[in-house]
Amino acid sequence: MVNTPVTIGSANDLTDRIANEARAIGFAACGFASAAEDPLRSGRLEQWLGEGNHGSMEWMEARLHHRRSPQGLWPEARSVIALGMSYAPTLDPMALENAPDRARISVYAQGRDYHDVVKKRLKALARWLIAQEPSAQVKVFVDTAPVMEKPLGEAAGIGWQGKHTNLVSRDHGSWLFLGAIYTTLDLTPATPHRDQCGSCRACLDACPTKAFPAPYTLDARRCISYLTIEHKGAIPNEFREALGNRIYGCDDCLAVCPWNKFASEAYAASEFLPRAELTAPRLRELLALDDAGFRKVFSGSPIKRIGRDRFVRNCLYAAGNSADGAMVEAVAPLTHDPDPAISEAAHWALTRLNS
Known part of the structure; x- marks a missing residue:
């Protein structure tokens, strides 16, 4: 029919x-x-x-x-x-930028x-x-x-x-x-919204990996959100340092947008309020998660979708960027992890921490 x-x-x-x-x-x-x-x-x-x-x-x-x-x-x-x-967000998305022992999780994934x-x-x-x-x-x-x-x-x-x-x-x-x-209803369409970015390029300049080859164009292959969430296996060496302590997604290009000054948390749904344990988690504790622990911590969270292995891989890059010698104890056991991306990331992190 x-x-x-x-x-x-x-x-x-x-x-x-x-x-x-x-x-x-x-x-x-x-x-x-x-x-x-x-x-x-x-x-x-x-x-x-x-x-x-x-x-x-x-x-x-x-x-x-x-x-x-x-x-x-x-x-x-x-x-x-x-x-x-x-x-x-109720908190500054950039607040952990200079806290290398903590993990940065994108605002959208904290609730x-x-x-x-x-x-x-x-x-x-x-x-x-x-x-x-x-x-x-x-x-x-x-x-x-x-x-x-x-x-x-x-x-x-x-x-x-x-x-x-x-x-x-x-x-x-x-x-x-x-x-x-x-x-199937014929509804009256609205007038398309007018672009109001003007000459601003704050989002383009904020990107740590230069993922915008031109305004209005994203190269996902260079985007931290893509690399930490969608990309399987080892993340290319050229991007690892730029990850900093970002372990799931990236808010930098969003956070610097001047139009956010009009955003009010009063409109945010209560379900998206950040879970306390995800606002500033310690990297050392996240590195210790096995599969069961990972599933328990991230039950009901979008983070659960990437699985324990990809998540710990991301945490290892953050640990390698931390310059914190105390991380060695948490990183070293993971050099023997059965997942090759994890073991390689652990060796990479140890090399940086020991140097």
Whole structure:
């Protein structure tokens, strides 16, 4: 059976009601865009992939035909409801920059796993929408599906893609978790948000690994978030020192954005409040984690997704950068770890600590 778009009496009235309900459910931002393909948007994606900027994330290229547009994934879709939940930090994301015995964990990973939190809210909004328009169909997406949340967020008017390629909001700065609802409803699209980065290049200059070959272009192969989360095996030597004490993700390009002065933690969902043990964890304690210990500590956290081996590998690079001789006792046993990336990282760290 071929689905047909659902015609509604007053699209503007419904979008207002959707936005109000989204705010009541806990979304800080809500906007609307067409589900049709945007040639400029899909062309930029193809160019980015063609230049190899996605690194080893083959899944992005493999599902390019789905990622090009909402209708490429679901032909019956007519509109996109773009949504954002704030995770504005309560603490300075750069506070541990000069604390080499501590580990720096990206702000977004210090609380509950955003995949679970955002999807729960999306489903609640989708149920409400079906109750209003029973003939409509919906699909919800959070991060793991072939959906271009950031360009769609810009098209829906909730922010613009900054020079660091992340979405920036006038009201919430760089701190938004994004999700999307595709629907067969014909909703009135918003005006795409205007780029307001101007001549600022704070995010580009802040990157420790120079991962931006040009404004609005990210080379994931040089990005610390990619290297510590997505990259498997040993991290190339040229980036190890630049990792500093970052063991999961990196906030530098986000943290320096001037628009963050408008972000308020009052809008942040309570689930994203940082767990005390993840705000400034000791590297020596993290190095001692076995698989069972790792799973226990990071239960309900997005960090659990990378597994103990990749996590300890990252901690070893941080230990090697610490210049703290007391780390040797924690690092030395890991030279015999069965994972080759861990044992190699341990030898690398020992060489630096002993020198």
